[in-house]
Amino acid sequence: MRVSPTQPEQTQAGARPDSLRIGDVARLVGTTPRTIRYYEEIGLLPEAPTRPSGQHRIYTEAEVERIREVMRLKHLLGVSLEELKTLLTAEEARAEVRAQLRRDDVDPERRRELLTQALGHIDRQLELVRHRASELAKLEHELSETRKRARRKIRGLDAARDGTFPPSEEMSPL
Amino acid sequence: MRVSPTQPEQTQAGARPDSLRIGDVARLVGTTPRTIRYYEEIGLLPEAPTRPSGQHRIYTEAEVERIREVMRLKHLLGVSLEELKTLLTAEEARAEVRAQLRRDDVDPERRRELLTQALGHIDRQLELVRHRASELAKLEHELSETRKRARRKIRGLDAARDGTFPPSEEMSPL
DNA sequence: CTTTATCTTTACGTTCACGTAAGCTTCAGC
DNA sequence: GCTGAAGCTTACGTGAACGTAAAGATAAAG
Numbered sequence: 001m002r003v004s005p006t007q008p009e010q011t012q013a014g015a016r017p018d019s020l021r022i023g024d025v026a027r028l029v030g031t032t033p034r035t036i037r038y039y040e041e042i043g044l045l046p047e048a049p050t051r052p053s054g055q056h057r058i059y060t061e062a063e064v065e066r067i068r069e070v071m072r073l074k075h076l077l078g079v080s081l082e083e084l085k086t087l088l089t090a091e092e093a094r095a096e097v098r099a100q101l102r103r104d105d106v107d108p109e110r111r112r113e114l115l116t117q118a119l120g121h122i123d124r125q126l127e128l129v130r131h132r133a134s135e136l137a138k139l140e141h142e143l144s145e146t147r148k149r150a151r152r153k154i155r156g157l158d159a160a161r162d163g164t165f166p167p168s169e170e171m172s173p174l
Numbered sequence: 175m176r177v178s179p180t181q182p183e184q185t186q187a188g189a190r191p192d193s194l195r196i197g198d199v200a201r202l203v204g205t206t207p208r209t210i211r212y213y214e215e216i217g218l219l220p221e222a223p224t225r226p227s228g229q230h231r232i233y234t235e236a237e238v239e240r241i242r243e244v245m246r247l248k249h250l251l252g253v254s255l256e257e258l259k260t261l262l263t264a265e266e267a268r269a270e271v272r273a274q275l276r277r278d279d280v281d282p283e284r285r286r287e288l289l290t291q292a293l294g295h296i297d298r299q300l301e302l303v304r305h306r307a308s309e310l311a312k313l314e315h316e317l318s319e320t321r322k323r324a325r326r327k328i329r330g331l332d333a334a335r336d337g338t339f340p341p342s343e344e345m346s347p348l
Numbered sequence: 349c350t351t352t353a354t355c356t357t358t359a360c361g362t363t364c365a366c367g368t369a370a371g372c373t374t375c376a377g378c
Numbered sequence: 379g380c381t382g383a384a385g386c387t388t389a390c391g392t393g394a395a396c397g398t399a400a401a402g403a404t405a406a407a408g
Contacts (some may be wrong), residue, residue: 021375023384033385038366054373056385076309078252081365112331119324126317133310135250140303143296150293157286195405197354207355212396228403230355254394 020059029068036067044070044085046092077128087125194233203242210241218244218259251302261299267292 022033039045045067051057059067074084097114100106196207213219219241225231233241248258271288274280 021385032367034366034368037386042365054386056374072313075252076306076313078249108331108334112328115324115328115331119321119328122317122321122324126314126321129310129314129317132250133307133314136303136307136310139246139250140300140307143300143303147293147296147300150289150296154286154289154293157282157289161282161286195355206396208396208398211356216395228356230404256394 018058018060020061020064022057022059025059025064025067028064029071031071039067039070039081042081042085044081044088077132087128089121192232192234194235194238196231196233199233199238199241202238203245205245213241213244213255216255216259218255218262251306261302263295267295 020028022036026033026036036045040047048057070084070088073079073087074081077084077087079087097118100114101111194202196210200207200210210219214221222231244258244262247253247261248255251258251261253261267288271292274288275285
């Protein structure tokens with residue numbers, strides 16, 4: 001555990017602090033620095049507005065988590081980065097909500113509005129995910145059915161080989 | 175504008191015979207002729223060995239179904255066409271099996287071998303599909319959890335606004 | 349047999365999602 | 379304060395998956 005408050009450490013594999021640089025982040029989420037920069041370039045990831053051009057990017061653990069989530073969604077939904085961007089509007093909105101909610105000085109009217117908006121975005125994601133999931137489930141079912149048929153046929157052959165049953169089985173379309 | 179009464183009666187949706195041409199097929203499966211030719215070019219779809227160069231491609235209903243399946247797998251699994259090609263080796267093997275099995279003159283030894291091979295391919299597909307499905311299910315669960323929290327918060331706000339319990343203004347669309 | 353839509357092959361163009369190289373700067377460790 | 383690894387910007391390159399255009403051939407309708 002850390003003892004001193006400001007201890008500059010190397011950003012190695014076991015590093016604690018938020019001195020994560022782009023290379024570390026890339027390793028952590030299983031990608032390359034170029035990809036992260038690219039995502040920032042096309043607006044998929046937010047760019048820190050404070051950083052002067054030329055200075056290194058630094059990332060917090062939360063940002064790493066966000067990037068990981070982006071990768072995951074891309075992989076699971078298989079959408080283009082452009083579609084993903086619109087989908088992630090939900091994420092941004094929710095981040096907005098969280099930021100606003102942390103400050104107590106927003107009126108409940110605005111709160112409700114933000115939350116409802118976020119809810120809508122979540123619903124959009126959910127619908128997409130559920131649709132995908134059901135399609136996949138259907139495919140899985142079909143495949144396992146086909147598998148059963150194949151196994152039955154093999155067992156039939158084996159039984160016939162052992163001389164117990166005549167191989168007079170008519171075949172169903174595989 | 176040309177509003178000719180001579181309506182070229184092409185191979186329409188109600189057409190019976192297997193005179194399906196590439197344009198019809200493309201419409202049927204929701205893609206373009208170019209894509210179908212491309213898939214044939216890279217070996218994802220088989221090319222009829224009988225067709226002399228320059229002659230039109232013709233497709234049977236079964237081939238259309240196959241193409242549809244290829245599209246579906248591509249869409250659902252989100253793999254590259256190269257990966258998809260190796261995956262579809264299973265399909266080819268199973269087609270091989272079907273062809274061989276239709277002729278009775280193959281010995282059971284060979285039959286069993288083919289079937290077992292096909293089974294292995296099916297298993298590979300199944301594993302991939304199941305993995306995807308479980309990942310998606312996890313994502314769905316997380317999303318719906320987040321949704322629940324958002325809804326709770328909204329209800330809480332509504333309750334606070336009315337001082338009492340909220341009237342069921344609009345319930346969830348689910 | 350003529351028309352006309354659709355198809356053929358060939359080949360170059362395009363978009364997406366990054367990879368890679370160059371030249372220079374920043375930063376952590378000594 | 380130096381030094382080398384890693385990062386920065388800019389820009390060109392690349393593979394996958396098609397789009398598109400050209401020039402001619404084919405096939406179904408009239």
